[in-house]
Amino acid sequence: MYKNFKENYPLYEVRESKDLRDLIDAGAKLYGDKAAFKFKEHGxxxxxSYNEFKTDVDAYGTALFDMGLDGKHIGIIGDNSYNWIRSYLAVLCSSSVVVPIDKELTSDEIQYILNTGNCEVLIYSGGATEKKIMEITDNLPDITHFICMAEQTVKDEKHYYIDDVVAKGKELLKNGDKRYLSIVPDNKVLKELLFTSGTTGKSKGVMLSTES
Incomplete structure (x- = not known):
């Protein structure tokens, strides 16, 4: 129960979430088909909706699990977008560690963070960001999977398109795959490596849990 002490308002209930998955589930239960996100795409x-967002996150995470990527360090770089959000939360609700990267960094700086952060998966957007990634691909020996948040320009066994990954996850969920959904989130373990700006030297990774 919380009270606004500046005004004589009555006490009101505030629901506390035990973890991020619980927060996403609660949003779907409370708001269902109401709009959670609105954005422009192709004009x-x-x-x-909240329901669609939950389905997307669950499907995305399920596909990543099926691809053998649970528990890996996963880099995410790109424009602020719905795809960025669902990528970020799908990773945080798994047993993996997310490594968010500023898209304005140089190719060399991005390469340094990915290699120092022990990333084995990279999720990236198109345009200028994709161009930077293509410049350093050969210098990222540990990256086994590249997932593009825009239409793919590179298509091979290591490169994937986000919508294809999510679609695969939806099919797995439809067939009863609950491996990702069965993961019990631990708020105290390492979940994110957030690299500093590196103004006085090389960027350093700050280790964060969802609790922190």
């Missing part, structure tokens, strides 16, 4: 306004 059209796209609306994503």
């Amino acid at each position: 059209e306004i796209v609306s994503v």
